[in-house]
Amino acid sequence: MEIEDLRVDFQLPDGPVPAVKGISFTLNKGETLALVGESGSGKSVTSTAILRLLPELAEVQGTIRLRGEDLLTASTRRMxxxxxxxxxxxxQEPMTSLNPLHRVGRQIIEVLSLHRDLKGRAARNKALELLEQVGIPEPARRIDSYPHELSGGQRQRVMIAIALACEPDLLIADEPTTALDVTVQAQILRLLKSLQKRYGMAILFITHDLGIVRHFADRVCVMRYGELLESGTTHDVFDNPQHDYTRMLIDAEPSGEKAPVASDAPVLLSARDVRVSFTIKRPLFGPKVAFEAVRGIDLDVRRGQTIGIVGESGSGKSTLGRALLRLLKSKGQINFDGINLSPLDAAALRPLRSRMQVVFQDPFGSLSPRLTVGEIISEGLRVHHPEFNRAQRDAKVCEALDEVSLDLSMRNRYPHEFSGGQRQRIAIARALVLKPEFLLLDEPTSALDRSVQVTVIDLLRDLQARHGLTYLFISHDLAVVRALSDHLIVMKDGEVVESGSTRAIFEAPSETYTRELMQAAFAPDLG
Known part of the structure; x- marks a missing residue:
């Protein structure tokens, strides 16, 4: 593929907005080229322009040639x-890319029918073969599953099967591993590498995670604000970056470590033999089956401490966090500042809610799109401090925004008007406005660029130092956990596999599972 002087402008009512500004690059057969840069750099707009799937308000100029054929002048039928x-x-997100109403086999067969004219038994056999190639367990059973019945990694494998059904010349992978655990991420990247060798296809890999790029790509193009700032072999770009922005991206790794709290610091939250079970009903009048997601966990969180909880999806991390805050029904005993939470009902828990707050993974999903930022942040004040008048609430909102380094004028804007990093700061401000003692941070940085992650981590550290906050930090990103937590818990299948000081576990993990997580996160073997 050859791209020459590609320009994309969005024609908006207040004037054109340039999204891609005259970039040029080539991609050779069997090669992996990574397009890297922060959100808004133009990476995904470039890939969408290649597919000619940009909205009508986009004006595209330049040349995009695939095997010498100009895609920008090709007919709609040809595209x-x-x-x-x-x-x-x-x-990036297979759950939104796959049709939830159709079985995965049907979705693979649709591509084979359209482009290879395969029908009936021949199409089903080819679909089974593809599912087997991408490593789906029990493909004969999974072919009739719906997307929601598969794990995130399995759904992404189905997407790969659909993409490779016709053995394409070019595969565009747009953030295909961002939402996945480090072990599943490594599996998907190894799979893509092996399939690339088998089919000899080129891969355009779009990501903001330079850790993946270093191990996966042959060449790198660095983009910012629609411009191509630097390009070269992966080795050259990483070992000898020429542009300041490239150096900033490479250096934007979470660093430092948190000093452990005193061993005699008072325990703020404790848990004994916590268990959480869910009842799953089988379809078509099948029997109900109990599934134990958290299995007998003991935990002590001291004031000022940050406990990191890591593990793959399904390990029980988030379920444990929600159970500790009594957001889920659980068995066992949970104490907060000497108060036994287990027997308390919702009304009795309400006075304690202001002391225990949550920051979720996706700030866009957890912030109401219908409320202004000021209304979102003040909502907790209206519930827990009804004695405050409007002026007092506004003063508290301004104070919270100042704490997270956001301009006070932003309180009159809506969530969609902010970047991902700013939305996460708003979510943190919403939690802080109630002056909590304990914060549950559930994957608060996983949806953010590395450079934005670093600023959020610095903010959380600063807030903890200023207010003596106590954190329970849930993540599958081990680099972030190492930078932020002083104690680490490794979970698998609802149980604690390993527990201890963060430094000790990172320097010398004692369990095989922990070592596998470390290997997948910091030195993945992609074959």
């Missing part, structure tokens, strides 16, 4: 022939 056939795509 339909090329998409899914010669050019395939894998998106």
């Amino acid at each position: 339909r022939e090329l998409r899914g056939n010669r050019i395939a795509t894998i998106f």
